[in-house]
Amino acid sequence: MxxxxxxxxxxxxxxxxxxxxxxxxxxxxxxxxxxxxxxxxxxxxxxxxxxxxxxxxxxxxxxxxxxxxTAPLAPLSLSALEPALDRDIDPLWISRQSLEASADMLMPGCGWLPSDWMYDQGVRRGLRKAARSPNEDLTDYGSPLGLEPLRQLLARRLVQSEIDAAPHQIMLTDSGTQAIDLICRFFLEPGDTVLVDDPCYFNFHALLRAHRAKVASVPYTHQGPDLHAFEVALQEHKPRLYITNSGIHNPTGARLSATTAHSVLAMAQRADLYIIEDDIFGDLETRPATRLAALDGLSRVVQIGSFSKTLSASLRCGYIAAQSPWIESLVDLRTATSFSSNRLASHILYSALSDSGYRKHLERVRYRLSKAMDQTMVQLEQLGLTPWLRPREGMFLWAALPEEHDALSLARACLPHGVVLAPGPVLSQAPDAARFLRFNVAQCNDKRIFKVLKRALDKELSV
Amino acid sequence: MxxxxxxxxxxxxxxxxxxxxxxxxxxxxxxxxxxxxxxxxxxxxxxxxxxxxxxxxxxxxxxxxxxxxTAPLAPLSLSALEPALDRDIDPLWISRQSLEASADMLMPGCGWLPSDWMYDQGVRRGLRKAARSPNEDLTDYGSPLGLEPLRQLLARRLVQSEIDAAPHQIMLTDSGTQAIDLICRFFLEPGDTVLVDDPCYFNFHALLRAHRAKVASVPYTHQGPDLHAFEVALQEHKPRLYITNSGIHNPTGARLSATTAHSVLAMAQRADLYIIEDDIFGDLETRPATRLAALDGLSRVVQIGSFSKTLSASLRCGYIAAQSPWIESLVDLRTATSFSSNRLASHILYSALSDSGYRKHLERVRYRLSKAMDQTMVQLEQLGLTPWLRPREGMFLWAALPEEHDALSLARACLPHGVVLAPGPVLSQAPDAARFLRFNVAQCNDKRIFKVLKRALDKELSV
The missing domain is CATH 1.10.10.10 (Winged helix-like DNA-binding domain superfamily/Winged helix DNA-binding domain)
Structure with a gap:
């Protein structure tokens, strides 16, 4: 022995x-x-x-x-964020399920619109136009900041939100996610703490883990982050960055109130906290909420966005608006880590955004979302779920299950029946997270979803 | 006081x-x-x-x-790699000058083909085809690994280099640079050492700096890295990764010999070193060199590539071929940091690669390069420059200046006259680096380049 x-x-x-x-x-x-x-x-x-x-x-x-x-890499295992979560249901669970889903899967938990809600006509026109453009646009690298006419157009859009960004303060990226990733590369050292909302977009956790950052969270209220908890978190964790959505908050559909925005910014100034305002759902708003970047004048707030939620997720084009010296460093970082901007996609996006069709498309999408919101609310309430808030815009509905139910078990039970849910613990670390599910009302237009959900709630589906 | x-x-x-x-x-x-x-x-x-x-x-x-x-961020200032280099001529100098250059700049120092050498016809056909494709392809996110038919095509291409990679061992990325960046994220901790060739592609330095990695380098010979120096570097620096080009080495145009490949791999095995084989110039080879990934069977070698040098740099599509468990982690990392693969670009690339035109295009490009190589060699020798090697393929020529000249001063002197050079110190840290310039023979088809260069060599241009 x-x-x-x-x-x-x-x-x-x-x-x-x-x-x-x-x-x-x-x-x-x-x-x-x-x-x-x-x-x-x-x-x-x-x-x-x-x-x-x-x-x-x-x-x-x-x-x-x-x-x-077999063990995953210690610092860069993005799976298994919390001991309570298994590999199946980790921060990347929804992405993995939704991105890999076959066409017949129903995805009330996914974070984007069905493809027939998107602006395919604009993309098709842009493609045909691109096919006739000069060689350089088809085969050369893009410029460091990205296509100038598109940056000018973005600057004009930002002015409408009272954000004063010159075109040279805007850098194009390959996606909203890449935009956040670059800003994290710029601001964070391993071990730095980043503040997020609770609940929040699950991918923030996965991304911050890739940066070896610590995460602290602040409960989100109907008006924005809980101000008292925010102040406490600043003192306790000395976070370097705060990532949030001001317009339509993912997953709750809440919006930042003007008063909360002002207070958050004042606290950020005192605590020397930088803020990433992720404006990716902005175009779905009917009456725009206050933007932190507008109040702050892009001094300590960086705004990012993309058109993956309203125009096309297939194009891969996002942006960063920030103060000039930061943009210069961000350009260097992007050149080092992905070389050039996406020239062809920028041309197609510019073409799609600059015709009048996009605005009409947005009006139609907002109308459809508002109807889908009402319908989904009715369906969920019939099953005993309670909306945390009745959002007046956007695609998300954050709904509480009847007391005795657990969102993770429910998600596991529904998956083999072709329904991908977004269980609370993937989006929240609050003690009652497992009582919540995020619904995308644009993906809820199929009665089978609610039939499967009802059977799962009635414990008729084996896990 | x-x-x-x-x-x-x-x-x-x-x-x-x-x-x-x-x-x-x-x-x-x-x-x-x-x-x-x-x-x-x-x-x-x-x-x-x-x-x-x-x-x-x-x-x-x-x-x-x-x-x-005013101070740049300490760890993430990608400029000023060495005290000897100023902000103007740092590792990103060539990228910045080349990517920002106006159309009338002459760029013998840039790292890509002129746009009229690229495969714009294939891209145009791909764009027109994409304009008729289903909504999903135009507006939905791509799958985690990327477009399957393209991965199958890449797998078949790899088999031709005797690299046995199943389609599920191939992940699409947005560029070759992003591919390397993701692999660095997977393998490196801050402070790890990475081995590169000297000279090497300047962006490796910028990228590794973004990962807070230390860099050690090994002189490159006509047959590959110097084996003795390689062994010494392994013992001295215990590097975790080695990044190299096996086919056409940037900037020397040399190729890895079979014997050197075998020795490098044997040493890597003993020292537990992982290798990124950057195959981005592979399609320009007339008689392919031995691939480390082929000898190794993708056990400790990861191969990356893209079509930015031969087809289009505007599309943004590269790939990683690696063993399956690594691909799984890399997919998670990509989802966390840039969310999805580039679906539209993948479709256009697939269309361009799968028609017979691409092969004919490559033959034409190789023929043009071979002629341009001869012509550039003659021009440079007339000015007193000596090629370090007479490469038989590719676009790069690494040439030594007459003794008394300094490549950095020369690059500074030529820039105001519309000529972007690639001075040695940007690509090499060897003591004699300032005697070298990298020329891209495809960009040397304009007599003005050699006129400006001659005047600079004759010290007629003020710096």
Whole structure:
């Protein structure tokens, strides 16, 4: 029988190598014989140590081939944010399910409009126009800041929200997510704390984990972040950044009130906190909420946006509006990490945004959303769910389940029946998160969704 | 006269705040009066401290407005890699000059083909085809791995290089640079060391700086990295990753020999080093060099590529081929940091790659490059420059200046005359780097380039 302390020693050394990523996931461990030799212990000690590590799930035996590291990379495992969440339902769960879904899946939990709600006509026109454009536009790299006419157009749009950004203060990105990622690269050191709303867009958690940032959260109210909790969080966690939606908050559909906006900004100034205002749902607003970037004059607020939610998610084009010296550094960072702006997509987007059709398209989408909101509300209330708020715009409805239900079990039960839900714990870390689900009312226009949901609520579906 | 120690104390405290990024670049410092009050010192102490910091260049006075932080962010200033390089000629110099260049600039130093050498016909056909495709392809997010038919096509291409990658081992990215960036995110911790060739593609330095990685380099020979120096670097620096081009090396145009490839891989195995093989110039090869990914069977080598150098840089589409568990983590990282693959670009690229025209286009480009290589060589030799190697393929020529000349001064002198050069120190940290220039032979088809260069060599141009 090999010595326990030797077994422990070998196990500890392998664990350390996995943690230090000397053995990254998928690595084949040294053979039992080689390991025994290099550690100066018996083969049976290694057999026992490997066996126990396999039982822990850190490595796995592949018959005839050896032992392989199964553990995900420690700092960059984006899965399993909280011990309570399994790999199936982690911050990327909804993305993974929704992005991989086959065409026959029903996706009330996904974060975008059905493709026939989007502005395909504008994209088609843009494509035909691009097919006739000069060679450079089709084959050359884009400029560092991105297509100038598009930046001018974005600057004019921002002025309408009282955000005074010159075209050279706007940098095009490949997506809203890439915009946030670049700003995090600019502002954050590993270990910095970032403040988010609770609940919030799940991908903020995944993205911040990729930056090795700590996350603190503040409960979101019907008017914006809870101001008292915000103040406490500033003192307690000294966060460097706050990421929020001012227009239509994801997932609650709430909007920032003018009073709250002013207070948040005053506190940010005192605590030297920078703010990313994610305006990705802005075009769905019927009566625009106050923008932090407008109050602040782009001094400590950076606004980002894209057209993935209203025009096309296939084009990949977003933007950052910020003060000039920051834009300069952000351009360098983008050049270093993804080289150039997306020239072709920018041309197609510019074409789609600059014809009068986009405005009409938005009016139609807002009208459809408002009708879908009413209908979904009725359906959910019939099943005993209670909206946390009756949003007057946007696609999201944050709804509480009847007391005894758990959103994670419900999501698991519905998935095999072709329904992808967005369970609360993916979007919130509050104690009662598992009572909530996020619904996208534009994706709820199929009665099968509510039939499956009803059966799950009636515990007729096995998990 | 205020006390020196008090002045020092204030200066130190401001320096620390700038270093800790409590005051990032562009921040307005507290007013002299406010600072005096909060530090409990006299106004004149602050005036003196601010004045000295301004003299140091850390902050600047803007008349009527106050003092602003000028220092770039410490870890993420991608400029000024080496003290010897100024902001004008840093690792991003060539990108910045080339990407921002107006149409009348001559760019023998840039890293891509002129737009009329690219495959615009394939892109135009792809655009027209896309304009008739279903709504989903125009407006929906792409799948996590990216368009399946394109991944299947890439897998078939890889098999031709004896790289056995199933379509699910291939993930599409928005560019070759983004591919490398994601792999760095997967493998690197801040402070890890990465091995690069010397000379190498300048953007590797900028990108690794964004990852806070240390860089060690190995001289590149006509057959690949110098094997002795490689072994020494492994022992000395314990690098985690090695980034290289096997096909056509940037900037020398050399290629990896089979023998060197085998030795590099054997050393990598012993030292537990991972390798990124950047195959972005692969399609320009006439007789393909050995690929590390082929020898290794994608065990510790990850191959990346894109079509920005041969088809279109405007589309933004690259790929990563790697072992499956890594691809899974890379997909999570991409979802977290840029959300989805580039669906529309993938469709257009697939269309362009799958018609027979692309192969004919490549043959034409290779023929033109080979002629341009001969012509450029003659022109440069007439000016007294000596090619380090006579590359038999690709666009790059790495040429030594006559003894007494300095590539940085030459690049500075030529820029106002409309010629963007690629001076050695941007691509190499070797002691004799300033004797070298990288030429892109496809961009050298204008006699004005050599006229300006001759005048600069004759010291007729003022710097």
């Amino acid at each position: 090999p010595s326990f302390s030797r077994i422990d020693h070998v196990m500890q050394s392998v664990r350390e190598r996995i943690a230090a990523r000397t053995y990254p996931p998928g690595t084949r461990l040294p053979s039992v014989r080689a390991q025994a030799k290099s550690a100066g212990v018996s083969v049976s000690t290694i057999v026992e140590a490997y066996g126990r590590l396999a039982a822990e799930g850190l490595i796995e035996a592949r018959p005839g081939s050896g032992f392989y590291v | 205020p006390s020196f120690s008090r002045i020092d104390h204030v200066m130190q405290s401001v320096r620390e705040r700038i270093a800790a990024r409590t005051y990032p670049p562009g921040t307005r410092l507290p007013s002299v009066r406010a600072q005096a009050k909060s530090a409990g010192v006299s106004v004149s102490t602050i005036v003196e401290a601010y004045g000295r910091l301004a003299a140091e260049g850390l902050i600047e006075a803007r008349p009527g407005s106050g003092f602003y932080v």
